[in-house]
Amino acid sequence: MKVCLRLFTCFACLMAAFAARAATPAALLYFPPAAEAWELVAPAAVGWDSDRLNAALELAGKNHASGVLILHRGKILAERYWSLEEKAGTAGNGRTYHELLRGHDEAGHVIEDVASVQKSVASLLVGIARHQGPLQLDDPVSKHLGAGWSKASPEQEGAITLQHLVTMTSGLKDDLTFEAPAGTRWRYNSAAYAQTMRVVATVAKKSPNDLTRAWLTGRIGMSNTSWMERTLPGEVAVNPLGLATTARDLARFGLLVLADGRWKDQTVIEDRDYLHAALRPSQKLNPSYGYLWWLNGQSEVARGAGQRAKGPLIPSAPPDLVAALGAVDRKLYVVPSLGLVVTRLGFNTAPTFQDEFWRLLMAAALRQ
Numbered sequence: 001m002k003v004c005l006r007l008f009t010c011f012a013c014l015m016a017a018f019a020a021r022a023a024t025p026a027a028l029l030y031f032p033p034a035a036e037a038w039e040l041v042a043p044a045a046v047g048w049d050s051d052r053l054n055a056a057l058e059l060a061g062k063n064h065a066s067g068v069l070i071l072h073r074g075k076i077l078a079e080r081y082w083s084l085e086e087k088a089g090t091a092g093n094g095r096t097y098h099e100l101l102r103g104h105d106e107a108g109h110v111i112e113d114v115a116s117v118q119k120s121v122a123s124l125l126v127g128i129a130r131h132q133g134p135l136q137l138d139d140p141v142s143k144h145l146g147a148g149w150s151k152a153s154p155e156q157e158g159a160i161t162l163q164h165l166v167t168m169t170s171g172l173k174d175d176l177t178f179e180a181p182a183g184t185r186w187r188y189n190s191a192a193y194a195q196t197m198r199v200v201a202t203v204a205k206k207s208p209n210d211l212t213r214a215w216l217t218g219r220i221g222m223s224n225t226s227w228m229e230r231t232l233p234g235e236v237a238v239n240p241l242g243l244a245t246t247a248r249d250l251a252r253f254g255l256l257v258l259a260d261g262r263w264k265d266q267t268v269i270e271d272r273d274y275l276h277a278a279l280r281p282s283q284k285l286n287p288s289y290g291y292l293w294w295l296n297g298q299s300e301v302a303r304g305a306g307q308r309a310k311g312p313l314i315p316s317a318p319p320d321l322v323a324a325l326g327a328v329d330r331k332l333y334v335v336p337s338l339g340l341v342v343t344r345l346g347f348n349t350a351p352t353f354q355d356e357f358w359r360l361l362m363a364a365a366l367r368q
Contacts, residue, residue, distance in 0.1 A: 023257070023258060023259060023260030023261075023336055024073065024258050024259060024260075024336055024339050025259075025260075026259040026260070026262040026263075026264070026265075028073060028339075029073050029074040029255065029258065029259050029339070030073060030074035030075045031074055031255065031259075031263055031264045032074065032221065032252070033221070034221040034223070038075075038076055038248070039074075039075045039076070040075060040076045040077075041072055041073075041075040041076065041077055043077060043078070043364070046072050046073075046077070047365075048072075048077065048364050048365055049363070049364045049366075050364075052360060052363045052364035053070075053077075053078055053360075053361070053364040055360050055364075056357055056360035056361050056364060057078060057080050059353070059356060059357055059360060060080075060344060060346075060353075060357060061080070061082050063329075063346075063349035063350055063353045064084060064097075064329075064346045064347050064348060064349060065082055065344055065345065065346035065349075066081065066082055066083075066084045066110050066112065066345045066346040066347075067079075067080070067081045067082070067109060067110065067246075067247035067343070067344070067345045067346065068080055068247070068342070068343065068344050068345075069247040069248060069250075069251045069341075069342070069343045070340065070341070070342050070361075071251055071254070071255060071340065071341040071342075072338075072339055072340060073339040074255055074258075074339075074341075079247075081109055081247075082346070084097050084110075084346060084347070097347050099232060100112050100113055100328070100347065102228060102242075102244035103244070105224045105246050105248075109246055109247065109248070110246070110345065111224055111244050111245065111246050112244065112245070112246075112330065112345050113228070113230070113242035113243065113244050114243055114244070114245055114250065114326045114330040114345070115242075115326030115327040115328060115330050116190060116324075116325060116326040116327055116330075117243065117245075117250070117324040117325065117326035117330050117331070117332055118241070118242070118243035118326070119193055119292040119293075119324065120292050120293050120323075120324030120332065121212075121216070121243060121253060121324070122193075122196050122197055122200070122292060123166060123278050123290075123291045123292035123293060124216065124256075124257075124261075124269060124275070124278070125197070125200050125211065125212060125215060125216065126162070126166060126196060126200060126274075126291070126292075127269055127271050127274035127275055127278065127291075128215045128216070128268075128269065128270070128271070129200050129203055129204060130271055130274055131269075131270045131271040131274070132204075134203070135162070135199070135200070135203045136162070137161065137162050137163040137166070138161050138162070138163060139161060139162050139199075140158055140159070140160065140161055141157075141160050141161065141162060141164075141165065141195055141199060142157055142158055142160075144198075144199045144202045144203060145195060145198055145199060145202065149176075149195060149198075150172055150176040150177075150178075150192075151172075151175065151176045151177040151178070152171075152172060152176070152177065152178040153178065156171070156178045156181070156182075159171075159181065159182045160172070160182045161182070162196070162199060163282075164182045164183060165192055165193060165195055165196050165199075166193075166196060166278075166282075166291040166292050167186075167282040167283050167289065167290075167291060168186055168187060168188055168189055168192075168193070168286070168289060169182065169183050169184070169185065169186055169187075169283055169285060170182055170187075170189060170192040171183070171184060171185055172187075172189060172191075172192050173187070173189075174187075174189055174190075174191055174238075175191070176191055176192065183283075184285075185285065186283065186285035186286040186289070186302050187304070188302075188303065188304050190238045190239050191237075191238050191239065193239070193292070194238065194239035194240070194241070196292075197227075197241060208227040208241060209226055209227050212225075212226075212227065215268075216253075216268065217249075219263060219266065219268050220252050220253070220255075220256055220263045220268065221249075221252055222245065222249040222252050222253060223249070224244075224245060224246045224248075224249050225243065225244065225245040225246070225249045225250075226243075226244055226245075227241050227242070227243055227244075228241070228242050228243075228244050229241065229242075230242045246345075247343045247344075247345050248343075250332050250343040250345075251332075251341050251343045253332065254332050254333070254334045254341035254342075254343065255341050256268055256269070257275075257279075257322070257334050258334050258336060258339065258340075258341055260272065260275065261275050274291075277290070277291065278290045278291035278292070278293055279293055279295065279322050280295070281295060281298060285302070286300075286301065286302035287299065287300055287301075288300065288301035288302070288312070288313050289302070290322070293322050293323070293324065294313055294322065294323040294324070294325050295313065295321075295322055295323075296312050296313045296314050296317050296318065296319055296320070296321035296322070296323070297312050297313075297318075297319025297320060297321070298312055298313070299311070299312075301313050314354055314355055314358050315355060316355045316356075316358040316359040316362060317333070317335070317355075317358035317361075317362070318335050318337050318338060318362075320335060320336050320337045321333055321334070321335045322334050328346075328347040328348050329344065329346065329347065329348055329349045329353070329354075330344070330345055330346075331343065331344040331354075332344075338365060342361075344357075
């Protein structure tokens, strides 16, 4: 009982310290080189409990993870992979796991379409485009795509701005027909979001791959990441572009966010105001959503049209956690207060996995 009380007390103290989101200064972080080995750090060396950390990894493996990577201030705290390619069962949305694969990296680890995790990558590309100009968040989408990109009336469509797309408040239904005036309703809408990359590519006058490589992935060593045309009819109907990447590449992206947009001695995200706004509540309709990023620690979370729940996104996780979340449980978590970046690839997990996984991680981090 005393041990449990002590753990609870320590947990409460730690959670109280997570009052605000603040990036870790780049000078305190390790940045992996492009071609050399990625440095490791032993759990005990940074105060983590190895047994409890292993328990979290084992839970991930039992729940169809293909890979989990955990960084502590940039160094690899834990990394584990599982072979799922022999599994022919459904991975989600009627797809098999085989249909989610996009190849293997040089180490033999899978490259997967990370589904809506791509939205958070697109969010930073919007920020870079905004800094370079002439793109602005209050631009009507039709300014860059022309009239008729949706199925709303010209007047209704003309009121939809880029900011409405990145905050999921376009007012459109999933088939891009009108539902409500822009800015008055929150709906998780991938078909509307998909116009975001079209806008960025139009403004940049580059293909999604060319601009992403030049602005982002090429600068931080994400060598196994690319946009790919989707082949399954249902995916193409919603969003024709998939982002294929690896656990390690995705961790590099998370490390960039942890470092407040810096990579070693270079600034990748010049518009810090945009980056900070992207990782804060962007509207009152769903306080757990920023600019295409999910936010923990809020009083309420909306997950879809009419689906709302009181409390934070992940109750067992630190309040300052921000996340890129994709279908069939592709995940990227960034926790500034702990200097953590966590990636999880694979396919469907139990509904309780996310909260249980973070409960085990927090128990490992609270080693006394």
